[in-house]
Amino acid sequence: MYITKKYVNNPFPKFKIPKNEKQRPMFIQYAMKKAMEIDVARGEIYYVIQPKNIKTGLLIKRKRRLNEHRACALRAMVLAMLYHFNLTSNLVYASVEQLSDECGLSTISKSGNKSISRASRLITEFMEPMGFVKSEKKWDNVLGNYMPKLMTLTPLFFSLINISNDRLIKAKKQQLTWINKNLLNKGLNPLTEKEVLLNTKNNRMKKIIEYRQSKRNFYIRKQKAKKIIANSETIAKQNILRILVKNFTLEELQTMGQHGLKKRVNIEYYSLKKIANSLYIN
Incomplete structure (x- = not known):
């Protein structure tokens, strides 16, 4: 039986207007x-x-x-x-x-x-x-x-x-x-037409730079998260616990208590797991 080779994933692409966008001119x-x-x-x-x-x-x-x-x-x-x-x-x-x-x-x-x-x-x-x-x-x-x-x-x-x-x-x-x-x-x-052009171009460049920096920070966080989650759950949570202890004062840890600290470790663990498996969304 002859099978036609499929060489594109979406043969009928359509443009979808982004959500929550303002009305265009x-x-x-x-x-x-x-x-x-x-x-x-x-x-x-x-x-x-x-x-x-x-x-x-x-x-x-x-x-x-x-x-x-x-x-x-x-x-x-x-x-x-x-x-x-x-x-x-x-x-x-x-x-x-x-x-x-x-x-x-x-x-x-x-x-x-x-x-x-x-x-x-x-x-x-x-x-x-x-x-x-x-x-x-x-x-x-x-x-x-x-x-x-x-x-x-x-x-x-x-x-x-x-x-x-x-x-x-x-x-x-x-x-x-x-x-x-x-x-x-x-x-x-x-403003003159040239001034508006320059301002608009500079604003576009600024947004690109901000996006690139935020995307870079995301991938840095993702790599760190993947490194921690690569261990077993027990070891990963022990590592998270050590990090949390360093980031809180003794008074804050006492206020949090053993139960509160354990809860915080679990929240951080599943948050890191989500980051490690996520894709950057533009």
Whole structure:
């Protein structure tokens, strides 16, 4: 019996709007509506634009028609990028990992490791060479490696959903007017388009750094938790007890009592067990 090989985990990815998010600006709502009405994976633009190597500028040969798995991933990704698009800076206010999660493109292995390679390849091997997205790398001095990319949507991206550059510029001007109106109401000086762009970009960088540092701290805690939990429950609890005794004063230990201390050890043990087996959630 012939069995078709399954080479993607989720053949029909869909973008899911994050919970507890604020309503997006009118232009974003309009753009997302357009993206749902048009098949962004089957437009005429693919017969006009030839992808280029982003490093060398040389043309890349490819089939004119996207395979259906990548086409489905692209449809979801376009909506996700639009949802997180910042009109004043052209930046996508989300990491590749976040976009991958929200589009259902992330996978978890049996060992618990997350993979976002399907989303990452879609961006680096297709959307960037086609000129829909531009990426900028920044070095992280804390971790000693590159931070998540700063992704910018180009006018060509919006041509996928039949939004002209003139319409985009008009929306940007309206957004700048709204920002400055709020600043004037607060008694502050209005900003130029370049100033708003710089401020927005700096804020995005700050959030990325904060996220990276919190994620680093999580993995440090996880490694420590795994080291303690790797022992038998009895030995693990003895180690926790020694740590707790060092962290409390004699008066605090007396107030807590033997029963209270035992209860605290159990709480810490199961808390560490949970951390050791958990995944970092963006």
